[in-house]
Amino acid sequence: MELLKAFVLGGLICLIGQLVMDLTPFNFSSADILVTYVTIGAILSAFGLYQPLIDWGGAGATVPLSGFGHSLAQGAIEGVKTRGLLGALGGGLAATSTGVAVAIVFGLVFATFTQPKG
Amino acid sequence: MAEKKIGRQTLQFSSTPIITSWASVVGPMEEKGALGDKFDLVLTDNLAGEKTWEKAEQKMMQYSIELALEKQSLLPKDLDFYLAGDLLNQIICANFTARALNTPFIGLYGACSTLAEGLCMAGLILDGGFAERIGVSASSHHDSAEKQYRTPTELGDQRPMTAQWTVTGSASYLVEKTGNGIMLTHATIGRIIDLGSSNAQNLGEAMAPAAMDTIKTHFEDLGRSEKDYDLIVTGDLGLLGHSILKELLKEKGISSDNFNDCGIMIYNPDQDTHMGGSGCGCSAVVLAAHLIERLQSGQYQRILFIGTGALLSPLSTFQGETIPCIAHAVVLESK
Numbered sequence: 369m370e371l372l373k374a375f376v377l378g379g380l381i382c383l384i385g386q387l388v389m390d391l392t393p394f395n396f397s398s399a400d401i402l403v404t405y406v407t408i409g410a411i412l413s414a415f416g417l418y419q420p421l422i423d424w425g426g427a428g429a430t431v432p433l434s435g436f437g438h439s440l441a442q443g444a445i446e447g448v449k450t451r452g453l454l455g456a457l458g459g460g461l462a463a464t465s466t467g468v469a470v471a472i473v474f475g476l477v478f479a480t481f482t483q484p485k486g
Numbered sequence: 487m488a489e490k491k492i493g494r495q496t497l498q499f500s501s502t503p504i505i506t507s508w509a510s511v512v513g514p515m516e517e518k519g520a521l522g523d524k525f526d527l528v529l530t531d532n533l534a535g536e537k538t539w540e541k542a543e544q545k546m547m548q549y550s551i552e553l554a555l556e557k558q559s560l561l562p563k564d565l566d567f568y569l570a571g572d573l574l575n576q577i578i579c580a581n582f583t584a585r586a587l588n589t590p591f592i593g594l595y596g597a598c599s600t601l602a603e604g605l606c607m608a609g610l611i612l613d614g615g616f617a618e619r620i621g622v623s624a625s626s627h628h629d630s631a632e633k634q635y636r637t638p639t640e641l642g643d644q645r646p647m648t649a650q651w652t653v654t655g656s657a658s659y660l661v662e663k664t665g666n667g668i669m670l671t672h673a674t675i676g677r678i679i680d681l682g683s684s685n686a687q688n689l690g691e692a693m694a695p696a697a698m699d700t701i702k703t704h705f706e707d708l709g710r711s712e713k714d715y716d717l718i719v720t721g722d723l724g725l726l727g728h729s730i731l732k733e734l735l736k737e738k739g740i741s742s743d744n745f746n747d748c749g750i751m752i753y754n755p756d757q758d759t760h761m762g763g764s765g766c767g768c769s770a771v772v773l774a775a776h777l778i779e780r781l782q783s784g785q786y787q788r789i790l791f792i793g794t795g796a797l798l799s800p801l802s803t804f805q806g807e808t809i810p811c812i813a814h815a816v817v818l819e820s821k
Contacts, residue, residue: 386644395684395806398643485539486629486639 370426377425381405381432402433409437414445439464490613493707495700496674503612504821505605506665507560509553510774511546512767513628513654519753519763524775525655526553532629532654543572543627543656544579548586551623551658558660562587565660566617569593569607571600572625572766573652574634579625589621598693598722599676600624601657601770602793602814606673608661609816618663625656626765635686635800648688650724650749651759655767657774668781672817674704678797680810686803689796690727690749690761696811697723697794698734704790704815705740712740716786719777720813721769721794722749724761748772769793781820788819 385401409432412418418438421429429435440460447459461468490498511527527549534542547570555561562568568587570580571594584591596603604622611617629639631652637643661670679696697720705711712718723731728747735742748769749762773791780786792815798807 389644390646398637398641483537484638484640486633486641 373424374426374428377421377428378431379428381428381434405433406437406440409434410441411437413438413441436464436467439467492672493703495677495703496672496707497606497610498672499609499613499670501613501615501663503609503661503663503670504665504667505659505670505778505818506662506667507554507557507660508657508774508778509550509557510655510657510771511550511553512656512771513546515628515651515757516653516655516752516771519757521752521772521776524779525771526550526775529654532627539627539630539633540574540578543574543625543630543654544582546627546654547572547579547583547623547625547656547658550625550656551583551587551621554621554658554660560619560660562589562621564619565589565621566619567592567608567611568621568623569604570621570623570625570658571595571604572656573597573627573631580623583623587621594624596793596812596814597795597797598626598764598766598768599793599795599812599814600766601659601773602721602791602816603795605659605661605670605791605816606675606814608659609670609673612661612663620661621658622661623656623658624766624770626652626654626767628652628654628765631765635798635803645760646687647760648685648691648726650689650722650761650764651753651757652765653722653752653763653768653771655765655771657767657770659774667821668778669819669821670816671819672704672708674700674707674815676700676813676815677703678810678812680808682808684803684806684808686798686809688726689764689809690722690724691730692809693794693796693811693813694723694727694730694734696813697727697731697792698738700792700813700815701735701740701790702738712742712744715744715788715790717777717789718745718792719751719772719789720745720747720749720792722762722764723747723794724749724764726761727794751776778818781818784820786820788817791816791818 443460443463447455572579601624683692752763
């Protein structure tokens with residue numbers, strides 16, 4: 369059941385992205401979706417609207433880029449609570465640092481063993 | 487008064503240059519297409535044993551000119567000039583091929599109209615008495631073109647239904663002052679037509695008005711009509727562009743019964759290319775593998791071959807510019 373919920377929610381989030389690309393003028397690219405999703409995730413999170421999605425759909429909500437926005441926003445809120453207003457700047461990065469570091473390390477590993485041509 | 491120019495844009499070659507030899511090299515996807523068994527050489531895969539797609543494309547272009555020379559038992563040194571172009575930045579495939587051939591070289595960029603542009607230029611040089619034999623090549627490669635003009639292939643973006651599939655292929659031609667082959671009688675040099683389309687994933691729509699303009703001007707200049715040709719074939723408008731061209735022709739009262747498009751002819755409908763083929767290689771290999779053979783066998787007496795080019799750059803696309811389009815036409819007749 370947990371898997372099914374994650375599949376449905378994650379799939380829905382991605383479907384919306386694909387439809388936005390297909391149904392809007394062509395110059396709305398996948399890179400635009402990427403930035404928009406991070407921003408929307410952060411805004412929803414700030415109003416406390418993203419956590420309910422995670423409670424229901426788990427990885428279906430955390431894996432898409434809106435989940436990254438959510439982590440940024442929650443990190444910033446946490447940073448302010450512990451370290452004052454300056455924590456808003458560092459908190460987001462601290463909260464997402466594991467994910468970012470993983471991306472860099474795996475990028476390095478793949479670049480070592482494969483040769484991207486595109 | 488220019489002696490050999492008729493009307494606004496059409497050139498009449500008085501000494502009638504002859505296309506004496508031609509050769510086509512394609513990738514595996516094209517072999518599975520509608521003209522699969524007609525190409526001279528098929529690459530085993532899109533890399534052709536090279537490390538990069540760009541090197542594979544260059545190899546393909548070089549193979550094609552070497553094959554065209556070989557068919558006439560000639561060597562690169564027998565060429566007075568080599569005219570070539572491709573889709574990559576600074577037409578780098580053509581530059582490297584010309585480096586290997588070591589003949590006087592004129593680089594061409596006309597996007598997908600490159601071959602038609604090359605044949606026009608070869609005709610001009612030969613008719614001007616500046617050469618006896620000229621090599622002309624054009625190439626494109628699906629992966630190198632996607633990488634350059636659209637998004638990185640590894641990103642895996644969905645292709646919209648209006649997109650065309652860049653042909654992996656190269657064809658070369660020898661155009662000579664005398665010899666046996668196909669006659670190059672006229673050329674119509676196109677104007678840039680830009681009706682404001684800026685979608686790099688829908689080039690057929692952008693190019694159709696340019697094709698229309700050149701066809702109309704060609705008919706007016708020579709006092710001919712569609713009935714004077716066995717076939718009028720555009721380069722790579724694809725299914726959508728071709729149907730737009732048909733609409734435009736209908737408005738002008740021109741019958742489109744003998745019109746076709748190389749982009750539609752090259753692939754099978756079940757190959758999931760969406761609107762068909764495109765790229766310099768598209769019209770180049772279809773002409774070499776299919777149309778010229780039909781002229782040779784007498785099935786066609788006279789055709790109008792129109793290379794259509796969308797002259798966009800990756801930068802102009804990023805900056806939201808519209809797409810300047812061009813179409814050059816050549817009249818080919820069986821001897």
